[in-house]
Amino acid sequence: MIRFLRQCYTITAKDLRSELRTKEALNASLAFSLVILVLFSFAFDPSTDQFHDFSGGFLWLVFAFAGTLILNRSFARELQNDCLDALVASPVPAAALFLGKAVANLLLLMAIEFVSLLAFAFFYQVNWTTHAPSLLLVMALGTWALTVIGTVFSALTVNLRLRELMLPTLVYPLLIPALMAAILLTTDLLSGTPLGGDNLIWVKLLVAFDVIFTAVALAMMDTVLVG
Amino acid sequence: MRNKILVGLALVSAVLLTWNIYKIFLVMPDELNQGAIWRIFYFHVPAAMLAMTGFGIGMGFSVAYLITNNLRWDGIAEGVIEVSLVFAAVNLVTGSIWARIIWGVWWAWDARLTSMLVCWLIFAGYLMLRRAIEEPTQRARLSAVVAIFGAVDVFIVWKSIEWFRTMHPGPVLSIRDGGGMAPGMEALMYWNLLALLCLAIVLVMVRMRQSGVAREIDSLRRLAHSY
């Protein structure tokens, strides 16, 4: 078990070091999210009261789209120089490879999301600090859902010609329940409603989604990687 | 032998469908509130049942392929999921027509239609993935993984969208407008389910034969090109 975690950590550290050194995906993702935020301002009038009903939806659309850039890169970066073969041939279990990458993706995505959140609050005068801890919890749960599915499918599509097209096509429909829950919770939290009572069911849904698909991903990773 | 079963089932299906259509359109009376359009449920509901069952069965055959490495199971899985997608589309289209006649809108975001749409998107992704992979073994392996993720998600999708709609009630597509169905109506529904089931099996068998031939051609082509 300790060894498993150590191997996960080695993979996570490698991915983060690689990404932070080049910052290719980070910059693209951040730029993309800012562009979407600006585009939204043309579609909706931020001064109306109804705007707050959409706040969760906006944010998670931004997170989901910008996140795809990072997730695509996750296994795509291993193709260069045939690094993926070396990783699969090494004693690292496929599950550890998955978990290590998923955690790295989670950290990268949360960093981008946090910056996007600040930009969103700045552009649209949204107060996000009222329930900050709950908001961060929801972001973490929702992002883990995005990351788990995204990382597995990044591995699945890595060798395909149409990788950049297939990843979003496969991932978004699967994520609908989790995104729905995250959107509802975020809208509530940003308009001042705390977690509890009625919206707890969405927290439960997110947790269940995360647990179930993490288990499925860990089980299926070897099948995905070894042909 | 298989041909005999195929033709036999096709005949049974044709006879049943003809008899049912006769009964549906000429024998059954108009419904109190809905008029003539309620008859569309004789196709709308069985189509949903067949589609959902099909997705589950498709997952089963995908698992069978992963365990046995026998491409026949993959061929069946593909056929079953394709036919299920068709029935899901029938369900969506008939639901849409009903909504147009009764409510005047082409689409209503009610729980069941929305869930079916999401399921359709998930498994349409399955088919798109298959088109993107040339090599049969890789195609079978990777699409099996997608089918497993998809089938697990289908369950979550239905539950979560149902919860969403109970909290944010929208229009509900329901046969039981004034209470339960009369016994005569219900029986005919099951007869039509049987007819459509026979049709579904016929379609799957035809599809299986096609994929078997395609596999043979593919391997002959590889053989020819390698020397």
Add this chain to the structure above:
Amino acid sequence: MNALEITGVSKYYGDYPALRDVGFAVEPGTTVALLGRNGAGKTTLLRIIAGLSKPTEGTVKIHGSDTRLEITRRKIGVLGHGISLYDELSAIENLILFGRLYDLENPRKRAEEWLERTGLARVRDGLVREFSRGMRQRLAVARAFLHEPEVLLFDEPFTALDDRAIAVLQTLLRDAHYAGRTIVMSTHQLREALEIATHVTLIQRGRVAYAGVRQQEMVDDPGWLYRTYGEG
């Protein structure tokens, strides 16, 4: 116990057989040259032995255990077509990474040793992206040998190497052979391979055409093998 035991291995892509009923054994300490034309199935076979691919039928055992087990993968070193190194990491970072993945006790120390042995100590902190081709190849060799694997699997290791890299690799292979390690290397460069090989396996159209000791005729005239056992 045999270092490598391949029994009844077949690999199908759809209905097309890339490998058909391949079976042979490799004793510990031997160096096997895996020969065959393009498309014969050498790379497919090597990938299966390395655990990168699963056979449709048959088994592969390395020192008695299945290829996908962790203990087995610890014992093999793989050098494929690509260098399997990260461009944006430095030489030493790359080696320490793989040292950690292979659970070495002191990854840094081992990494430094191998940088010395491959003549890359000077550029330990340089990013792989900036290396010349020969340097990249030498580092790839260091990576493959780093964890002192008992079984080495090389897919066309001499292809496109510069002279210095070839010399380094030949020395290392000879040292490994004398240290009792098992080497399986697929190659087109018959001359370099046959010089150091003790055994030869010829794959033809997915089947084993010859598996046995290297014979003198093969060294004198590399084409002899294809003419005698192959299809010309």
